[in-house]
Amino acid sequence: MASAELGTAIHRWRDRLPPGEAGLPQGGRRRASGLRREELAQLAGISVDYVTRLEQGRATNPSSQVVEALTRALRLSAAERDHLYRLAGLAPPAPTSVPTFIPPSVHRLLDRLGRTPVAVYDATWTLLTANPPYAALMGDSTRWKGRQLNGVWRHFAGPGSGVRHAPQSLAAFESALVADLRAAAGRYPHDRALAELIAELRAHSVRFTELWDSGTVGVHDAARKTIDHPVVGPLTLDCDILSVAGSDLRVMVYTAEPGTEDAERLALLMVLGTQEVAV
Incomplete structure (x- = not known):
């Protein structure tokens, strides 16, 4: 199921990104080394509830603006960005479009x-x-x-x-x-x-x-x-x-x-x- 794959991918990328590498403070005790949901939501400019629904497969049609915001927040590579677009049911930005990918x-x-x-x-x-x-x-x-x-x-x-x-x-x-x-x-x-x-x-x-x-x-x-x-x-x-x-x-x-x-x-x-x- 595409929505489940999308949620799994977002969760996996969130888990691998330490807050320090995302420009956030690393203070406090953490159960995992990666970003918390609320931290990803803050970086992407979306609600924590929406991040939760995406990861649980309950939000199935994120917009290209949301996908691009998640790409930047999760520090994805170009190949990972394209994969995230496809999991969201969207075509990756064409070379003829103004690039918005930040390496x-x-x-x-x-x-x-x-x-x-x-x-x-x-x-x-x-x-x-x-x-x-x-x-x-x-x-x-x-x-x-x-x-x-x-x-x-x-x-x-x-x-x-x-x-x-x-x-x-x-x-x-x-x-x-x-x-x-x-x-x-x-x-x-x-x-x-x-x-x-x-x-x-x-x-x-x-x-x-x-x-x-x-x-x-x-x-x-x-x-x-x-x-x-x-x-x-x-x-x-x-x-x-x-x-x-x-x-x-x-x-x-x-x-x-x-x-x-x-x-x-x-x-x-x-x-x-x-x-x-x-x-």
Whole structure:
């Protein structure tokens, strides 16, 4: 029975993943070395009850969004991800779709940079995952849904990001965002979700439409950005965007120059975490 096989596979992968490797604390006595159900639910952004029903074979038709979230939470390899899709009765994402698979090596990178704000985006600038320091800096993305997870949409049609831009840097930033999206559309012309995103942006943002129709080009250079944080005040940080070879992912990293007031504020923010943050 496919649903029983699905539940068995999820349970097996959960049992083999220590919480430390998933970026969670390992404190407390544990009957098994792997993740608890509530920990998997937290990492995947789904309810504990739903994880239970999946493992017991009582939830038989998880969506592709749930399967992809479980793939990331369980740190599955590409082959395991495809197997999970098939067990769920879904076709694995086609090569023509924008890749959202995060290799285990990138997960380990986020774990190792435990005091540095780091986020991983796909080729459309949709946020796939972020570590706790990034959430403390930019806001808790687990509360974001749908289009709110897309950085292009947030900038042109949504609430923005709290980053302060000078006029010249704003123009360069917007050109780079639109150029990235156009390049992604060229690489993945049959991706329906990407086409819908572009259509929605054109319908809701005059500025995006102007840049798109003008054929603007641009690249994301390393930049210094000022973030107006509601708790610790403004932080001017270096923002670097790294590409992951073979996966079409973007890794965004924020760092502060050592010995500066910005470094002190960032260190304070890492202590505060997201407890008092509402960006």
